[in-house]
Amino acid sequence: MTATPLTDRKNAAISRGVGMTTQIYADRAENAEIWDKEGNRYIDFAAGIAVVNTGHRHPRVIEAVKNQLDRFTHTCHQVVPYENYVELAERLNAITPGNFAKKTIFVTTGAEAVENAVKIARAATGRQAVIAFSGGFHGRTFMGMALTGKVVPYKVGFGAMPGDVFHAPFPVEMHGTTVEQSLAVLKKLFAADVDPNRVAAIIVEPVQGEGGFYPVPVPFMKALREICDQQGILLIADEVQTGFARTGKLFAMEHYGIAADIMTMAKGLGGGFPIAAVTGRAEIMDAPGPGGLGGTYAGSPIGVAAAHAVLDVIKDEDLCNRAENLGARLKQRLASLRDKVPEIVDIRGPGFMNAVEFNDVTTKQPSADFANKVRLKALEKGLILLTCGVHGNVIRFLAPITIQDEVFAEALDILEAAMVEARAA
Structure with a gap:
């Protein structure tokens, strides 16, 4: 794309x-289409990075937000609370994986x-350390950066x-790391x-987002659950990108038949309006004292109203x-393009959280260029497409x-x- 006055x-x-x-x-x-300032039309296969799973400006989401705007826009739930926050917490407590009592906060x-x-x-366990994984992405705040496995x-x-x-x-076996090798490193980490006994939590994305859309192998997720249970460690599932129907289940953890102790959610929950959530075992979520959690805009009534509509749309x-x-x-x-495009080395992903990975046909090495x-x-x-992956050689699809x-x-x-044209370029 050429530079424009607006770019300048x-x-x-x-x-x-x-x-x-x-x-x-x-x-x-509108839905899966975007028009720019010059009137050009684009098909959106990014969805604001898995935010508008229900499409741009879904009529029911817009209606819910308009109705909330006519009532009030902000009181700060910690000052003057509101019922739709409570109701949304009740809904997430009921629909997230895990047959145990849960509680939720919104940010x-x-x-x-x-x-x-x-x-x-940390509050629930009295421990400090956290274990994350290479290629993982957990945000741009300082703790988020520390957990993220990409420099x-x-x-x-x-x-x-x-x-x-x-x-x-x-x-990721295709890149030389098996489940057994990853578990061996974890064992060595605990020894060396x-x-x-100092580890509060292990955090993992059920399908890595920025890291390349690699799903967690089922045996690995089961092993993590066993390790956490044996060592008194909490398992955190980061479902910020995988949540809300993206993987063919409401939450990606449903593919494993395993419940995390804590889940993080955002993106698709608000259908284009900012809202995020943490849901977990009730006794764990109650560990921080009053005032230890929250934020001025946490659980905005606008985002909460949108989230209710999103959950309704997903179901209906x-x-x-x-x-x-x-x-x-x-x-x-x-898959039908493998003969035409031999750079394709892998096609993957559950539900509609899919990716294609490319290698150079000569060197057999990951090709970010292609x-x-x-x-x-x-x-x-x-x-509109997005690339991702530690090597930058993956195109992810998030329409x-x-x-x-x-x-x-x-x-x-x-x-x-x-x-096909990229091959000829």
């Missing part, structure tokens, strides 16, 4: 630390949810990270670096099943689950053309 204004006014994938400036959006962002999950885990661009230049955070390799429009169907169609189309060529070719043709069938078919045609 952005460069002059906004920190370069706020990276931008495109130079598209949105003017309006504003995914990073804030992660920060609070760690605070709660550039998230940690570089920001100085010392908070202490008592340890990393183990995430098991941190007493397990059967979006979990639709995610499965869309993901199957996408993966089938990608992934970016595909992204740019698609953008020229009106399809709204409500995308119209005809728009989805159009997007698949653009994707195929972009991949």
Whole structure:
């Protein structure tokens, strides 16, 4: 995309630390389509990074927000509480995995949810250390950066990270790390670096987001649950990107038949309006004293109203099943391109949280260059894609689950053309 006067204004006014994938400036959006300031139309396969799972401006979400705007916009729940916050907590307590009593708090962002999950885990266990995984992403706050398993661009230049955070390799067999090897490193970590009796929590994304859309292997998730139970460690599932029908289940942990002690949520919960949540075992969530949790905008009544509508839409429009169907169609189309595009080395992902990974055909090494060529070719043709992965060689697909069938078919045609043209570029 060429520079525009608006791009020049952005460069002059906004920190370069706020990276931008495109130079598209949105003017309006509807479901899975965005129109820019020049009137150009784009199909959105990013969904605000898995935020508008229910589509841009879903009528029921907009209606709920308008109704709330007519009543009040902000009181701060810790000063003058409101019923829809209580009701949404009740709903999340009932629908999140785990057959045990739960409690919930609301905050504003995914990073804030992660920060609070760690605070709660430390308060509940009296321990300090936390274990995370390579390739994981947990936010841009200092604790979020410390937990995140990728240096550039998230940690570089920001100085010392908070202490008592340890990393183990995430098991991705195609990149040389098996489940057994990851578990062996965890065992060694407990022997050489941190007493397990000092570990408050292990945090894991059921499907790594920024790390490349690698699902946690089932045996590994079961092993983590066993380790946590044996050592008195809390298991935190970071479902910020995987939640709310994206993986074909309301929550990705449902694929494992395992319940985490604490779950973090955000993104898809608000359907485009900022809201995040932490839900966990009731006794754990009650560990911090009054005033230890919260925030001025935490559980904004606007975000809460939107979240209620999102949960209704997911249920009434059967979006979990639709995610499965869309993901199957996408993966089938990608599989049909293997002969035309030999750079494809893997197609993966549960539900509609899918990815394709590319290697250079000559060196057999991860090719970020080819992934970016595909992204740019698609953008020229009106399809917004995102790359990810530790090696930058993965394209992830996060279209709204409500995308119209005809728009989805159009997007698949653009994707195929972009991949074929990227080979010739």
